[in-house]
Amino acid sequence: MARLSLLACAGVAALATVAHGFVPPVPRSYTRGRMAMAAKKDFWIAPSILSADFAKLGQEVDNVLAAGADIVHFDVMDNHYVPNLTIGPMVCKALRDHGVTAPIDVHLMVSPVDRIIPDFADAGASFITFHPEATNHIDRTLQLIKSKGCKSGLVFNPATPLSLAQHVLDKVDIILLMSVNPGFGGQSFIPETLKKLKEARKMIDESGYDIRLEVDGGVGVANIKDIAEAGADFFVAGSAILKNPRTQDAYKATIDAMRAELAKVQ
Amino acid sequence: MCHGCKCLIGPSMLASDLSCMADEAKKVIAGGADYLHLDVMDGHFVPNITWGPPVIKHLRKHCPDIFFDCHMMVSNPEQWVQEIKDAGGDQYTFHLEAARDPAGLIEQIKAIGMRVGMALRPGTPIEDALPWVDSVDVVLVMTVEPGFGGQKFMADMMPKVAYLRAKCPEKDIEVDGGLGPATVDAAARAGANMIVAGSSVFNSEVPAKVIAALRRSVEKLGNGKSEEELTQLPS
Numbered sequence: 001m002a003r004l005s006l007l008a009c010a011g012v013a014a015l016a017t018v019a020h021g022f023v024p025p026v027p028r029s030y031t032r033g034r035m036a037m038a039a040k041k042d043f044w045i046a047p048s049i050l051s052a053d054f055a056k057l058g059q060e061v062d063n064v065l066a067a068g069a070d071i072v073h074f075d076v077m078d079n080h081y082v083p084n085l086t087i088g089p090m091v092c093k094a095l096r097d098h099g100v101t102a103p104i105d106v107h108l109m110v111s112p113v114d115r116i117i118p119d120f121a122d123a124g125a126s127f128i129t130f131h132p133e134a135t136n137h138i139d140r141t142l143q144l145i146k147s148k149g150c151k152s153g154l155v156f157n158p159a160t161p162l163s164l165a166q167h168v169l170d171k172v173d174i175i176l177l178m179s180v181n182p183g184f185g186g187q188s189f190i191p192e193t194l195k196k197l198k199e200a201r202k203m204i205d206e207s208g209y210d211i212r213l214e215v216d217g218g219v220g221v222a223n224i225k226d227i228a229e230a231g232a233d234f235f236v237a238g239s240a241i242l243k244n245p246r247t248q249d250a251y252k253a254t255i256d257a258m259r260a261e262l263a264k265v266q
Numbered sequence: 267m268c269h270g271c272k273c274l275i276g277p278s279m280l281a282s283d284l285s286c287m288a289d290e291a292k293k294v295i296a297g298g299a300d301y302l303h304l305d306v307m308d309g310h311f312v313p314n315i316t317w318g319p320p321v322i323k324h325l326r327k328h329c330p331d332i333f334f335d336c337h338m339m340v341s342n343p344e345q346w347v348q349e350i351k352d353a354g355g356d357q358y359t360f361h362l363e364a365a366r367d368p369a370g371l372i373e374q375i376k377a378i379g380m381r382v383g384m385a386l387r388p389g390t391p392i393e394d395a396l397p398w399v400d401s402v403d404v405v406l407v408m409t410v411e412p413g414f415g416g417q418k419f420m421a422d423m424m425p426k427v428a429y430l431r432a433k434c435p436e437k438d439i440e441v442d443g444g445l446g447p448a449t450v451d452a453a454a455r456a457g458a459n460m461i462v463a464g465s466s467v468f469n470s471e472v473p474a475k476v477i478a479a480l481r482r483s484v485e486k487l488g489n490g491k492s493e494e495e496l497t498q499l500p501s
Contacts, residue, residue, distance in 0.1 A: 054317070054324040058285030077318070078309040079340065085308055085318025094284035110309060119314075 043262045044234040045255055046071035046105055048216070050086060050185045051238035053246060057091065058098040064241065067251035068259070071103045073216070073236045074125070075182075078110035081134050082183035089116065089123040096124035103127060105174075105236075107155060107216070109182050110134065114141055121148035129153030129176050129214075132164045142171040153214070157182065158190055162200055169207045174234070175200055179227075180217030185238040189218030194230040201231025221254065225261040268490035269435050271459035275477050276303040276335055278442065279325075280316060280415040281464030287321070288328035294467060297474035298481070298500075301333035301356075303442065303462040305412075308340040311364050312413035319346065319353040326354030335359060335404075335462075337385060337442070339412050344371055351378045359383025359406055359440075362398075363390060372401050383440065387412060392426040399434055404460065409453070410443030415464045419444030424456040431457025447479045454487035474500045 047069045052060040061072055074092060079085040092104060103126035110116055111134040120128055128145045132154055135141040145152035153174030154165050158181060165175060177196055180187035197215065204211045215227055216236035224235060241254045277299050282290035291302055304322055309315040322334065336355040338346060343360035344367075350358055358375045362384055365371050375382045385406035386395055395405055407426050410417035420443065430439055441458040446466025453461065461480050470476045478499045485491045 050320070053327075054321040055288035055291075055328045056286060056324075058283075061285075076315065078315055079318070079342075079345070080308070080310055084320075085306070085315075085340070085346075086320055087317050088307070088309065088315030090280075090314075090316060091284050098283070098285035110315070115313065116309060116315065 042233075043228060043259075044070040044212070044214075045258060046073040046214075046234065046236045047241045047251075048073040048075055048185065048236050048238035049242070050075040051242035054087070056246075058095065058100075060242065060246065061095055061098075061100055063246070063248040064251045064255075065100070065102050067248050068255040069102075069241070069251075071105050071126075071234075072100065073238075074104055074106045075185075075238075076106060076108050076110060076116075076120075077183065081111040081131065082109045084183045089119040092120060092125055093123040105129070105214075107176065107236075108134070109155075112136070114144060117141070117144050118148055121145070121150050125150055127151040127153060127174060129155050129174055131155045131157065131160070131182075133157075133160065138164065139168050139171065142168055146171065153212075155182075156196075156200075158193065158196075162196065162203060165203070169203075169209050169211065172209075172211055174212045174214050175204065176214040176216060176234075176236075177232075178217050179215055179219070182217075187218055189220075189223055189227075193217075194226060197227065197230035197232050204231075221257045221261060224258050225264055228262055228265045269431060269457060269459065269488060271436065271438055271488070273481050273484035273488065274300040274438075274460045275480050276301040276440075276460060276462045277467040277473070277477070278303040278305060278415065278462050278464035280305040281468040283468075287325055290468065291325060291329045291332070294473050294477070295329065295332050297467075297472075298477040299332070299467075301335050302329070303335045303337060303464075304355075305415075306336055306338050306340060306346075306350075307413065310341040311361065312339045314413045319349040322350065322353040322355060333357070335383065335440075337383070337406070338364075340364065344374065347371075347374050347378055347380075351380055355380055357381035357383050357404065359385050359404065361385045361387065361412075362395060363387055368398050369401070372398060385412075385442075386426070388420055388423055392429050395430070396433075399430070399437065404438040404440050405430060406440040406442055406460075406462075407458070408443055409441050409445065412443075417444055419446075419449040419452075421449075421452055424452050427453065427456035427458050445480070447476060447483075450480050450483040451487055454483040457488060459484055459488055472500070 077086040105127040106125040151173035155176040179193035214234035215232040220240035277294040307316040335357040381403040383404040440460035442462035445463040
């Protein structure tokens, strides 16, 4: 009788707490991933200098960081991996010498990649990401980046399968999904990327590793919430932020609008 | 040997502060630069990446009038002619070693309305340039191995300059690599009239003084002008 009433009490108590929004216990691995994601709800906004006024780069970077950006994103193109030529390690070094202390996130759209990695590390890069198609040895290139003291990452073009990351998740700090075909700024977000982001989020959560899920291409105020809800926590935005009028106030207005959208994410 | 080719000084933006290229460009333009030398490197023809057409386009917005000499250290120079023109380039200087069809490329550059420059690495004999010398506006004799700024001037490239000057008394001959007040006399004597200088100009407290010193050397030792006829040094 006493035990029955104890059970009854427990049941009532459980019901009461469910009524107050208590989430029942879940399997351990899922909890670990979910806890990691909850802890990472500090979303990172990384303006891409591909859209900056290159002749006034120091001023542009100063303005956008003062406007609330977290990270500077560098698009490096060598006209061999993508059909465009942008900037190299000297520009990264120039920004560091100028006084930029924020993380610099270098996305290498070059092929082959190994030779230029040490140059960027020495020039002050914080993160270095590359395309798996651009190297003959993905694991070795990831280790090269880490050996130079930088965070490492793999970049996936729209058609590149996520399975290429599967066996190196222990060496990857960032997975970057391209939501446009790399090479040029100002393109529109490819909607299929949302589905790929969900798959990548699941892969990361199940691994238990602390990996940032970055997205680049056509990200703006109108779609950043959907992109975050699909699992991204690191957003590159070029022409959405760095556009006329090129003032700190204008950049702040856009970044604030993005953060307001992100605040609505469940 | 003296020649009548006008001295032109082209500071190399490779040595500028790349975080404020517009300001750096304006500084040397105010200091007397005749043109800006823009080093485009693709990490393949040379083991460095500098910048591409997007950077040149932005620089052109801030400096609408200065002549841009775009030195294309890229492995496929045929590909970039239109982009460089659209970005604001005035001269397209390709490397002979990288051109699959130099004659075709020269025509392509002329058709689009840019001046044609042809560059030779230190290891390339000057004789290799002879078939095309008459069709180009400028021959660029590299006085360092291309790829990085701040290197030491290779004086043993001067016979190439002297040979070319003797063969083509009216051709614009450009030199690039390690040029400064200490090394320019050799280049001027050999017959170069277009001087690209990077570190010596941008690292100087007063770029105008370095630019004037380079110009005076060419005027005196290349053009044979007397002391009174030389460009004045800024005070």
